[in-house]
Amino acid sequence: MKRAILLLLLANLAVLAWEQGVFGPSTTAGREPQRLERQIAPERIRLLAPDQLAALRSGGTSADGASATPACIELGDFDDASLARIQSRLAALALGDRLRSSRVDAQGWFAVYLPPPGTRAEAERMAQELRGRGVRDLVVMAENSAMPNAILLGSFRDRELAQRQQADLARRGFKGVQMAERPAGAEATRFEIRGVDTALLRELAEIRKEYPQSQLGTCGN
Numbered sequence: 001m002k003r004a005i006l007l008l009l010l011a012n013l014a015v016l017a018w019e020q021g022v023f024g025p026s027t028t029a030g031r032e033p034q035r036l037e038r039q040i041a042p043e044r045i046r047l048l049a050p051d052q053l054a055a056l057r058s059g060g061t062s063a064d065g066a067s068a069t070p071a072c073i074e075l076g077d078f079d080d081a082s083l084a085r086i087q088s089r090l091a092a093l094a095l096g097d098r099l100r101s102s103r104v105d106a107q108g109w110f111a112v113y114l115p116p117p118g119t120r121a122e123a124e125r126m127a128q129e130l131r132g133r134g135v136r137d138l139v140v141m142a143e144n145s146a147m148p149n150a151i152l153l154g155s156f157r158d159r160e161l162a163q164r165q166q167a168d169l170a171r172r173g174f175k176g177v178q179m180a181e182r183p184a185g186a187e188a189t190r191f192e193i194r195g196v197d198t199a200l201l202r203e204l205a206e207i208r209k210e211y212p213q214s215q216l217g218t219c220g221n
Contacts, residue, residue, distance in 0.1 A: 071197075072219035075204060076190030077106040079182065082146050082211060083189055089207050090191065098194045106188035109155070109213040110162035111180045112169070116141070116149035123149040135174075145210040153177065155212045182213055192219055 078086050090099060117123050123140050130138055130151065139152040153169060156162040162179055169177045193204065208216045 071201070072192065072194045073196045073201065073204060073216065074190060074192055074219050075208060075216050076214060077104055077188035078190075078211065078214065079106065079186060079188050085144070085146075086191075086207070086211065089210075090193075093200070093203060095193060100192045100194075101189050102192070103187055104190045106182065106186050107157055108159065109157060109182045110159050111147075111152060111212050112154040112156070112162050112165045113141075113147065113178055113180065114151040114153065114174075114176055115178060116147065116151075120149055123151060127151055130174075133172075133174075135169075139209065139212070141212070142210045145212075147180075147212075152212050194219075 075086075114126070117126060120140075120143060127138055127140050135153065137154065141147045141150045141152055143149060154162065154165040156165070159181070162181075166177050166179050193200070196204070204216060208214050
């Protein structure tokens with residue numbers, strides 16, 4: 001009887017030592033809930049939208065949300081057909097001498113899209129149906145954009161990537177998908193805006209959405 005009690009005591013001591021890691025890491029160390037306990041503030045992890053990421057990179061705000069040095073931002077490139085419209089949008093921001101423009105050789109650009117239906121409401125309904133069928137990366141173009149109410153399904157600098165997107169959507173049963181292009185080398189206008197804070201960057205990002213062929217980034221110099 002004493003021998004049985006002694007063996008039971010030794011077994012309990014062995015289990016306690018194993019739980020304390022005397023014999024090495026526990027085999028459950030990577031499982032729940034221990035794995036969650038080892039995460040560093042998991043509730044603080046968040047994904048940044050492209051505009052937010054651009055703001056951090058450009059100095060609009062620091063990682064902790066504090067104000068930083070105003071940035072220099074480039075917005076472009078705009079062909080002659082859209083130039084008057086974008087100039088009007090920028091004029092409404094009253095940028096004064098912070099705004100400069102230059103003529104550049106535009107990069108090639110290719111957009112995959114569905115032509116606009118009759119009304120904005122129809123465009124929104126079509127977009128909702130597309131999302132329901134698994135198409136997440138889409139934008140209903142603004143009514144004052146170059147393609148009012150068209151449904152943008154991808155914007156590319158490479159023709160082959162655009163063609164792949166168009167072909168993939170066709171294979172998935174989406175009809176009427178088209179591709180628009182602007183050849184490389186055409187002359188265009190690029191805008192440089194200095195002293196950009198977070199609020200202005202947000203406004204510029206909203207304007208950029210009206211022009212799928214444009215890009216918003218930090219100044220080259």
